[in-house]
Amino acid sequence: MIKDFRIHPVAVADPPLRSSYGRHAPYALRTVIRLDTTDGISGAAEAHGGEGSLAAFHALREHVLGMDPFALHRLWMRWGAGESAGDRSQTWLVPGENPNDARRRAFAAVEAACLDIIGKAVGRPVCDLLGGRARDAAPFSAYLFYKHGGGGGEGADAREDEYGECLTPEAIVRQCRQMIARYGFREIKLKGGVLEPELEIETIRLLRAEFGPGFPLRIDPNCAWSVETSVRVGLALREELSGGGYLEDPTAGLDGMAEVRRRLLAAGAGIPLASNVAVTGFEDVVPAWRDSAVQIVLSDPHYWGGIRAVQRLGDLCQALGLGLSMHSNNHLGLSLLIMAHSCCATPAMEFACDTHYPWQHEEDEILVGGRLRFENGAVRIPDRPGLGAEVDWDQVARLEEKYWKLPYRRRDDAEEMRKHVDPAWKRILPRW
Amino acid sequence: MIKDFRIHPVAVADPPLRSSYGRHAPYALRTVIRLDTTDGISGAAEAHGGEGSLAAFHALREHVLGMDPFALHRLWMRWGAGESAGDRSQTWLVPGENPNDARRRAFAAVEAACLDIIGKAVGRPVCDLLGGRARDAAPFSAYLFYKHGGGGGEGADAREDEYGECLTPEAIVRQCRQMIARYGFREIKLKGGVLEPELEIETIRLLRAEFGPGFPLRIDPNCAWSVETSVRVGLALREELSGGGYLEDPTAGLDGMAEVRRRLLAAGAGIPLASNVAVTGFEDVVPAWRDSAVQIVLSDPHYWGGIRAVQRLGDLCQALGLGLSMHSNNHLGLSLLIMAHSCCATPAMEFACDTHYPWQHEEDEILVGGRLRFENGAVRIPDRPGLGAEVDWDQVARLEEKYWKLPYRRRDDAEEMRKHVDPAWKRILPRW
Numbered sequence: 001m002i003k004d005f006r007i008h009p010v011a012v013a014d015p016p017l018r019s020s021y022g023r024h025a026p027y028a029l030r031t032v033i034r035l036d037t038t039d040g041i042s043g044a045a046e047a048h049g050g051e052g053s054l055a056a057f058h059a060l061r062e063h064v065l066g067m068d069p070f071a072l073h074r075l076w077m078r079w080g081a082g083e084s085a086g087d088r089s090q091t092w093l094v095p096g097e098n099p100n101d102a103r104r105r106a107f108a109a110v111e112a113a114c115l116d117i118i119g120k121a122v123g124r125p126v127c128d129l130l131g132g133r134a135r136d137a138a139p140f141s142a143y144l145f146y147k148h149g150g151g152g153g154e155g156a157d158a159r160e161d162e163y164g165e166c167l168t169p170e171a172i173v174r175q176c177r178q179m180i181a182r183y184g185f186r187e188i189k190l191k192g193g194v195l196e197p198e199l200e201i202e203t204i205r206l207l208r209a210e211f212g213p214g215f216p217l218r219i220d221p222n223c224a225w226s227v228e229t230s231v232r233v234g235l236a237l238r239e240e241l242s243g244g245g246y247l248e249d250p251t252a253g254l255d256g257m258a259e260v261r262r263r264l265l266a267a268g269a270g271i272p273l274a275s276n277v278a279v280t281g282f283e284d285v286v287p288a289w290r291d292s293a294v295q296i297v298l299s300d301p302h303y304w305g306g307i308r309a310v311q312r313l314g315d316l317c318q319a320l321g322l323g324l325s326m327h328s329n330n331h332l333g334l335s336l337l338i339m340a341h342s343c344c345a346t347p348a349m350e351f352a353c354d355t356h357y358p359w360q361h362e363e364d365e366i367l368v369g370g371r372l373r374f375e376n377g378a379v380r381i382p383d384r385p386g387l388g389a390e391v392d393w394d395q396v397a398r399l400e401e402k403y404w405k406l407p408y409r410r411r412d413d414a415e416e417m418r419k420h421v422d423p424a425w426k427r428i429l430p431r432w
Numbered sequence: 433m434i435k436d437f438r439i440h441p442v443a444v445a446d447p448p449l450r451s452s453y454g455r456h457a458p459y460a461l462r463t464v465i466r467l468d469t470t471d472g473i474s475g476a477a478e479a480h481g482g483e484g485s486l487a488a489f490h491a492l493r494e495h496v497l498g499m500d501p502f503a504l505h506r507l508w509m510r511w512g513a514g515e516s517a518g519d520r521s522q523t524w525l526v527p528g529e530n531p532n533d534a535r536r537r538a539f540a541a542v543e544a545a546c547l548d549i550i551g552k553a554v555g556r557p558v559c560d561l562l563g564g565r566a567r568d569a570a571p572f573s574a575y576l577f578y579k580h581g582g583g584g585g586e587g588a589d590a591r592e593d594e595y596g597e598c599l600t601p602e603a604i605v606r607q608c609r610q611m612i613a614r615y616g617f618r619e620i621k622l623k624g625g626v627l628e629p630e631l632e633i634e635t636i637r638l639l640r641a642e643f644g645p646g647f648p649l650r651i652d653p654n655c656a657w658s659v660e661t662s663v664r665v666g667l668a669l670r671e672e673l674s675g676g677g678y679l680e681d682p683t684a685g686l687d688g689m690a691e692v693r694r695r696l697l698a699a700g701a702g703i704p705l706a707s708n709v710a711v712t713g714f715e716d717v718v719p720a721w722r723d724s725a726v727q728i729v730l731s732d733p734h735y736w737g738g739i740r741a742v743q744r745l746g747d748l749c750q751a752l753g754l755g756l757s758m759h760s761n762n763h764l765g766l767s768l769l770i771m772a773h774s775c776c777a778t779p780a781m782e783f784a785c786d787t788h789y790p791w792q793h794e795e796d797e798i799l800v801g802g803r804l805r806f807e808n809g810a811v812r813i814p815d816r817p818g819l820g821a822e823v824d825w826d827q828v829a830r831l832e833e834k835y836w837k838l839p840y841r842r843r844d845d846a847e848e849m850r851k852h853v854d855p856a857w858k859r860i861l862p863r864w
Contacts, residue, residue, distance in 0.1 A: 070556060071564040073779055122554050124502060129561070131740060132503040282751050308563060312747040319714050319748050347505055 002114075004036040005064050007057045009049055010399035011406050012364045013153030014330050015161065016420070017145040020193030020224035021094050021427060022413030023420060026154045027406055028330035031057060032366060032396050035113045037069065043116030044391045046334035046366075047109035047302055048096030049403075050410040056106035069114035072308075080107055080305070088284075090277045091223055091252050091429070094411050095303055095329055101280060104305035111306035112338045112387070119386035126387055127345035130311060137378035138343035139352040141218070142185035143328065143359075144172050144207075146194040148420070151361070157402075159361045167195070169203035173210050179358055185377035186215060187244065187352035193221030197229055197432050201236045208240045216244030216352075223252040223277055226430035230260040231267070238269040244351070246296050246325075248274040252429050254284075257293035272296050276327040280304075282316065289320045296323035296351065301342040302335070314348030326353035332360060333367040337387045340379040352377065364399065368392045434546075436468040437496050439489045441481055442831035443838050444796045445585035446762050447593065448852070449577040452625030452656035453526050453859060454845030455852060458586045459838055460762035463489060464798060464828050467545045469501065475548035476823045478766035478798075479541035479734055480528030481835075482842040488538035501546035504740075512539055512737070520716075522709045523655055523684045523861070526843050527735055527761050533712065536737035543738035544770045544819065551818035558819055559777040562743060569810035570775035571784040573650070574617035575760065575791075576604050576639075578626040580852070583793070589834075591793045599627070601635040605642050611790055617809035618647060619676070619784035625653030629661055629864050633668045640672045648676030648784075655684040655709055658862035662692040663699070670701040676783070678728050678757075680706040684861050686716075689725035704728050708759040712736075714748065721752045728755035728783065733774040734767070746780030758785035764792060765799040769819045772811040784809065796831065800824045 014028035029049025036042045047053055063079050086100040096105065115126045127133050147166050151159035166175045176188060188207055192200045204219055217240050225233065230250035234241070241247050250273070251260055261273055276298035279288045288294040297317055299310045310326070317324045326339060326349065336357050343349045357372075365371045368390040372379055382388030417425035446460035461481025468474045479485055495511050518532040528537065547558045559565050579598045583591035598607045608620060620639055624632045636651055649672050657665065662682035666673070673679050682705070683692055693705055708730035711720045720726040729749055731742045742758070749756045758771060758781065768789050775781045789804075797803045800822040804811055814820030849857035 068560075068564070070560040073564045073566045073777070075564075077566065077779060128500075128502040132500070132505045132507075134505045134509065282747075286751055312744070315714075315744045316748060316751050319718055345505070347509060 001038045002035050002064055002067050002069060003038050005061050006034040007054065007061070008032045008396050008400045009054050009403045010396060011403040011408065012330065012332060012399065013151070013157065013159045013361055015152040015359055016148040016150050017191070017359065018147055018194045019145070019191050019413065020222040020431065022417040022425065023148070024330070024413060025408055025411070025416050026152055027408050029403065029408060029411060030332060031109070032334065032391070033057060033109050033113055034391070035064065035069070035110070035117060037117055039121070041117050041120050043069070043113035043120070043386065044334060045109040045112035045116065045338065046332055048105055048329065050097070052097060052099060052102055052410060053105065056102040060106045060110065064110055069117045072111055072114060075110065076107055080104060088280045090280060092427070094413065095276070095300070095327065097411055101303050105303050108302050108304070108306040108309065111308065112301065115307060116386040123385050125341070125381050125385060126307065127341040127381055130307065130345040133344045133381065134347040135344050137375065137380040138340035139187070139378040140185060140355045140374070141187040141189045141352040142176055142179045142183065143354050143356060144176050144179070144188065144190045146172065146191070159363065169199060169206045172203045173206045176207060176211070183358060183374040183377055185352070188215050189218045189220065189354055192219045193224030193431070197225065197233050201233055204237050204240050213243055217241060218246045218248055218274065220248035221250055223249050223429050224431045225250050226432065227251050227256050227259045227263070229430065229432045231263045234260065234264045234271055235267055235269055238271055241271040246272045246274040248298070249277040252277070254278050254288055254291055254293040258291040261292050272323065274298055274325060276300065282313070285313070285316055285320070289322055294322070296325055298325050298327040299342070300327040301338050302329070307338065307342045307345065310342040311346050314346040318348045323350060324348045325351035328354035328356050330356045330359065333365055333372045333389060334387065334391065336372055336379060337389055340381060341387065344381055366391055366395050366399065433470045434467050434496055434499050434501060435470050437493050438466040439486065439493070440464045440828050440832045441486050441835045442828060443835040443840065444762065444764060444831065445583070445589065445591045445793055447584040447791055448580040448582050449623070449791065450579055450626045451577070451623050451845065452654040452863065454849040454857065455580070456762070456845060457840055457843070457848050458584055459840050461835065461840060461843060462764060463541070464766065464823070465489060465541050465545055466823070467496065467501070467542070467549060469549055471553070473549050473552050475501070475545035475552070475818065476766060477541040477544035477548065477770065478764055480537055480761065482529070484529060484531060484534055484842060485537065488534040492538045492542065496542055501549045504543055504546060507542065508539055512536060520712045522712055524859070526845065527708070527732070527759065529843055533735050537735050540734050540736070540738040540741065543740065544733065547739060548818040555817050557773070557813050557817060558739065559773040559813055562739065562777040565776045565813065566779040567776050569807065569812040570772035571619070571810040572617060572787040572806070573619040573621045573784040574608055574611045574615070575786050575788060576608050576611070576620065576622045578604065578623070591795065601631060601638045604635045605638050608639060608643070615790060615806040615809055617784070620647050621650045621652065621786055624651045625656030625863070629657065629665050633665055636669050636672050645675055649673060650678045650680055650706065652680035653682055655681050655861050656863045657682050658864065659683050659688050659691045659695070661862065661864045663695045666692065666696045666703055667699055667701055670703055673703040678704045678706040680730070681709040684709070686710050686720055686723055686725040690723040693724050704755065706730055706757060708732065714745070717745070717748055717752070721754055726754070728757055730757050730759040731774070732759040733770050734761070739770065739774045739777065742774040743778050746778040750780045755782060756780045757783035760786035760788050762788045762791065765797055765804045765821060766819065766823065768804055768811060769821055772813060773819065776813050798823055798827050798831065
């Protein structure tokens with residue numbers, strides 16, 4: 001029985017990465033939760049941060065105290081049933097900031113912490129509790145960002161800038177070289193929607209020239225493009241985005257995506273479209289499939305509602321003939337483990353998962369033993385029960401202290417653009 | 433690690449029940465399997481019987497010996513990948529006799545036995561390992577059959593005939609009264625396709641008159657009717673099959689079902705169509721949904737590939753807006769537990785499940801303590817780890833001895849019709 005539920009908002013240094021939403025603030029916000037059972041077992045999980053998430057966790061708390069950690073369906077039926085039916089798309093709000101999926105996000109973290117507890121009680125890794133491993137290690141992709149100079153954090157708390165400023169195609173190739181040398185990734189994702197489309201096309205071409213077709217490429221402009229521009233970029237990159245790559249959320253809305261797909265197919269370009277913006281919940285999958293708007297769905301064990309939700313999404317995608325990949329937000333090692341278990345317990349996960357992990361720093365890791373290691377771009381399931389790591393709760397306390405001292409309470413990339421780049425900046429869709 | 437895999441074909445006395453497939457033989461065939469681990473834990477499961485199932489289990493054996501009981505995804509990937517892609521429909525072959533689903537049926541039993549082992553190792557009921565209970569007890573329906581006199585078994589091994597001959601509408605009402613008095617069922621299913629459609633319509637009407645609208649009604653003629661007849665019966669019973677009831681497999685094939693649905697809707701009759709004949713695997717669900725051929729899918733933890741497969745099917749049905757119910761074959765208490773855990777672990781299971789359990793006898797039960805009890809038509813998840821019952825292996829040995837002495841090696845209801853009812857009997861579709 002769960003007797004204690006602790007909720008720790010934390011702030012984590014984050015470099016000034018760019019996307020169509022704007023620019024990352026010097027700190028990314030996360031929430032670390034801890035459940036303790038009457039048997040003396042504790043489980044932990046990491047989730048989106050800021051005051052929206054915090055409020056959801058505090059509302060969920062009374063349902064979790066006293067519960068049996070195995071009784072997850074019941075918790076969902078009691079708690080998730082109240083989920084708002086409003087727009088959960090990530091067209092305007094970044095993942096983790098939409099109140100319409102706040103309940104399933106909070107549930108997801110509790111599920112992960114309960115599975116951590118169950119795994120420790122049983123002496124088995126979490127993915128083994130969920131049907132066992134389809135694979136022993138979760139492959140991730142090199143997640144490249146156009147960025148300003150700076151490694152994240154502020155003042156005395158500023159971090160080293162490992163990758164420097166990267167605002168040109170050549171700088172991105174350098175960034176990718178560094179990242180692959182360090183982590184061994186075998187697939188590459190470029191966050192687009194930042195520079196003129198011609199420059200992003202050039203970036204992808206330079207990456208292909210540098211790394212060759214053995215490294216599948218994906219680009220994700222987060223809806224920055226019109227249908228016309230999406231088709232133009234797609235046709236320009238028809239070779240580069242084939243063979244295991246994809247074009248992710250080029251334009252806003254399922255209708256726009258479907259139109260892009262129709263026009264690309266009419267021009268003989270079969271590159272698949274992926275989405276985590278227009279498709280964020282189970283309700284969206286069938287319409288997206290029916291309209292051929294999306295061929296690859298990006299799962300996420302955080303905002304889809306948990307590790308089992310990723311498995312369920314995999315089954316649904318398999319039944320519909322859709323591909324499955326995984327989305328990422330800025331995160332620490334605990335989320336990386338949740339993502340790795342989700343991937344390994346989901347046979348349908350055929351694409352390398354996204355991860356922001358290279359953008360965070362050793363100084364901010366909350367796991368005992370420091371940052372997790374990648375082998376050939378993959379995270380191996382630890383040979384330990386539960387999620388497979390011990391949380392350094394003193395470190396969590398330090399990061400929470402920082403959270404309460406800092407002014408950041410929600411992710412607002414547009415505000416950062418106005419502060420640092422252009423006082424008049426607004427998110428305009430389509431921008432090109 | 434699994435060190436032993438025992439496979440026991442058994443024969444179980446079965447009354448001469450009728451369906452459009454013909455007449456049940458005096459014995460139903462089942463297989464009971466037992467897995468033993470190096471830790472000294474044993475798990476058991478019950479599956480379809482006869483030589484086809486037996487061959488599949490013997491072929492699977494080498495993959496199971498030495499495996500970790502948690503490693504179920506891997507076993508499926510290794511073993512299920514070789515599944516034949518041929519027709520798995522149950523239009524001509526009864527469930528359990530189609531070689532095209534033999535692999536997933538064998539896998540299902542191994543999964544159930546592994547979950548039984550894991551549950552015992554962890555000290556928790558199986559459904560708790562699968563996300564926890566959506567409900568504490570699995571509701572079942574009163575499964576009524578037109579039948580000849582006789583309780584099943586042969587010669588000195590003949591069983592008492594609790595329900596007597598039931599070949600008229602009135603006799604079925606009496607059968608239902610007896611069954612509900614004994615088990616407390618709250619939903620009613622009539623196996624049709626046996627008498628003239630007018631008599632089956634009359635049977636349903638008499639049942640409604642006797643039990644009222646508080647007892648939803650379903651009728652399942654197993655494809656015995658033409659599209660015309662299906663529509664005629666559907667319109668005649670539009671009231672009786674509404675409000676939680678359904679019309680199950682009135683006619684053969686998805687095209688026929690879709691046509692029945694179209695015509696019923698055109699006549700303003702929205703009674704849902706259910707299927708376990710045309711829809712037997714995940715590959716069938718999306719086409720059935722797309723053509724509006726089926727509104728309710730009948731799961732089965734045996735031939736759909738396990739308890740997790742029922743959960744996955746529930747998720748798929750939920751995503752598509754389809755209803756979920758559960759199919760049954762003749763079975764003993766161990767299968768009843770597998771079905772109850774499947775139901776309780778699947779939030780989407782909104783209809784009472786089918787069960788043949790009332791047709792079997794105390795003398796044939798293989799559980800220590802005898803037959804399982806129903807409360808208000810439902811089977812409560814036992815407060816014991818694993819599937820929740822101990823198998824009486826001496827009794828299994830006795831039933832296996834009987835299997836080897838008897839001539840029955842596969843279910844052949846048509847042959848029984850020729851033996852006992854009409855030497856020229858053949859399965860004709862549509863019959864009416």
